[in-house]
Structures are given as structure tokens and as C-alpha cells.
Ligand SMILES: [Zn+2]
């Protein structure tokens with residue numbers, strides 16, 4: 238099993254699904270196409286792709302890290318801790334925040350997939366049943 242074909246398969250899966258997947262979910266989909274591949278090969282390929290900035294790796298509170306193909310446009314998320322609703326932020330608001338942070342700290346920010354946790358407006362209105 239050549240590593241490059243695994244990488245190719247990962248990129249195809251992420252492109253088709255166009256959402257966040259755990260390494261286990263990605264492995265499951267790849268296994269159907271490349272039965273000889275093992276989970277550690279998929280995991281290592283994902284690590285390399287995230288280091289190269291091709292995919293993002295994030296903790297979205299799901300108990301496992303999730304991977305997503307990074308498009309030309311960065312996006313970020315607000316996630317409700319109660320109902321797990323995911324709001325996607327594109328461009329505007331976060332670019333401004335990042336620029337301000339870079340200006341005030343001197344850092345060049347490399348985070349390309351920011352995940353912020355909170356309580357959504359709906360859940361704030363309806364307290365959870367205890
Ligand atoms: Zn995302």
C-alpha cells in the first residue's frame with residue numbers, strides 16, 4: 238500500500254463529505270476503497286496533512302479529534318455545549334479579531350480552524366431538564 242494513494246483517498250473522502258470527520262470515520266470510508274490499509278497508516282497520513290496545513294484538526298467536544306479539508310477560505314465555529322449545535326463563521330468577524338490580536342501581540346496567528354464553545358440562544362431560553 239503506497240502512502241500516496243492513502244493520502245489521495247483521504248483527500249477524496251474529505252472532499253466528498255465536506256464536513257468534520259474523526260480518524261475512525263475516515264478510516265471506515267477509506268477501508269471500503271482500500272481494504273489493505275490499516276488505521277495507523279490513515280492516522281499518520283492525517284497527521285502529516287494537518288502539519289502541512291491541508292486539513293484542519295480540531296477538538297469539537299465530540300470525544301475525538303475531527304479532521305476537515307481546509308478550503309481557500311478559513312472558517313471557524315461556535316459550538317453549543319448543550320445541544321451541540323455547530324455555527325460556522327466565515328471571514329469577516331474572525332479576520333478582524335485575528336488582525337487585532339496580531340497587532341496587539343506581534344504574533345502571526347497560524348490557527349486556521351478556531352472552535353469556541355458556548356451556549357446557543359435557544360438553550361439559554363430553555364434550561365436543560367435536570
Ligand atoms: Zn470546520
Ligand SMILES: [Zn+2]
Nearest residue numbers: 317320357360
Ligand atoms: Zn444549544
